[in-house]
Amino acid sequence: MEDLQFKRHRRLRKTESMRALVRETHLRKEDLIYPIFVVEGEQIKNAVASMPGVHQVSLDHLSEEMNELEQLGIRSVILFGVPNEKDEVGSQAYHNEGIVQQAIRHVKEAHPSLTVIADTCLCQYTDHGHCGVVRDGEIANDESLELITKTAVSQAEAGADIIAPSNMMDGFVAAIRKGLDNAGYSHVPVMSYAVKYASAFYGPFRDAAHSSPQFGDRRAYQMDPANRLEAMREAQSDVDEGADFLIVKPALSYLDIMREVKDRFNLPLVAYNVSGEYSMIKAAAANGWVNEEEIVMEKLTSMKRAGADLIITYFAKDAAGYLDK
Template sequence: MNELQFKRHRRLRQSANMRALVRETILNVNDFIYPIFAVEGENIKQEVSSMPGVYQFSLDRLQEEMDEVVSLGIKSVLLFGIPDHKDAVGTEAYHSHGIVQEATRFIKQHYPDVLVVADTCLCEYTDHGHCGVIEGEKVLNDASLDLLVKTAVSQAEAGADIIAPSNMMDGFVVAIRKGLDEAGFEDVPIMSYAVKYASAFYGPFRDAADSAPQFGDRKSYQMDPANRLEALREAESDVEEGADFLIVKPTLSYLDIVRDVRNEFRLPVVGYNVSGEYSLVKAAALNGWVDEKTIVLEMLTSMKRAGCDLIITYFAKDVARWISNSDK
């Protein structure tokens, strides 16, 4: 055996401390953006049936969620809104006192150091559930841009630190950038959903945000899951139009796309660990089929290893607790 020539890679795996010493990818609480669903009404803390542990909060109950977020060291939240009223053009999305605008004001008043990322879309606010203006059953691109700009500006006026447009209309980044600049918000960055696939992994989110389309699907504006090069074209357009961050959504089934985007561009890359990915793990864990902590940490580590600088995840609070306990 001594005559054989081979490398002893196991030398660096002999103990937990040795493995920690040479670990290449490490999760940190600063990596996470935690999604929050704000709903109009009073005294509402409603668990999302398909997302155990995730709740819709009315503004008067939002403090208890934010207190926990801050206590865990999470520094960024992503706001989604569920309005009382919906119409064909999503008026409540850009109303100065819309639910996201009011939730933003509340957070910035009481937790000024928390970064508020505002999701900028129309699907939660339209009665047809699509991400833009419709004509018949066609989603109109250019007509939708005007409303998305109004939404972004109203969110910035309310105090949002980052605008995150998720609609996948062509030209949405340049339109929003121009609108923000003209309104005096040239320092507000855009976290673009640059690469957003038409994915079956979004199902539970549509329960949480009450945003399922009432007819058809979103395949005419979200990307075909079979396409890889198209992702680079989409991201390149957003970079040229002025994006400051690039989101890849979903992430777990698209780690190859994350790596492509990371290799090609020099902007921060954000992975969205979406609702379906969350719910699959939660369901399996609740049935005792997987160890939740181990599988979540492995899953999120794979996202960071693939190239994510930041991760939007519903697991953020859980992982923050696990990281904190492991440091003690």
């Protein structure tokens, strides 16, 4: 052994304090964004069967939810609305008294220090479940942009700190940016779902948001999971159109895309740790197949390591508790 020349990498792994000293990637509570599903009515807290620990809540339960988040040290939420009434153009999405608009005002009045992000799409509000206006069986891109822009402006008027359009229509960032600026909301940033794949990991979310398409699928406007270069083109368009943040969705199966987006574009990058990723771990942990805490922290850290600055995750509450340890 005396003549061998090799590196002793294990020197930096010997103890927990040594490993902490040289740790390259760090997950913080400030990185976490918690999704909330708000429904119309009173005294409603419906468990989402396919997402253990996640609930649909009515406005009167929002303060309870926000108090818990503030106690845990989570500073940001993204709001999704589940309306009672739907129609072909998703009019409740841009109604001044729509469920998300009411929720935004409620949160900002009672918890002004929290950052409120409004998901901006039509799919929860249309009776056909698609993210735009349907004409002759097709999604009408430019007509949809008009309604999506109205939605963004109404959310900004309600007090949203950030607009997060998730519809994947061509030109949605440009349309929303112009609409916000013309309405006097040039200070409100756009967190674009820049790279959103037509993924099988969205199933549990559609249970929670009641947003499954009533015909066909969304592959004509969400991205093919096989494509990498297309993701760069999508992200470039959103940067050129004025996006302030870029989202990659889903996260776990697209860490390579996330890394490339981060390397190419100098904007805050957001990973969306989606419902299917959440539910699989919850199910495996419930069966005793994995250590939930360890696998959650490993997964979230992998997203940070891949370049994410922020993470939208249903594990936010759990992760905040783990970080307190």
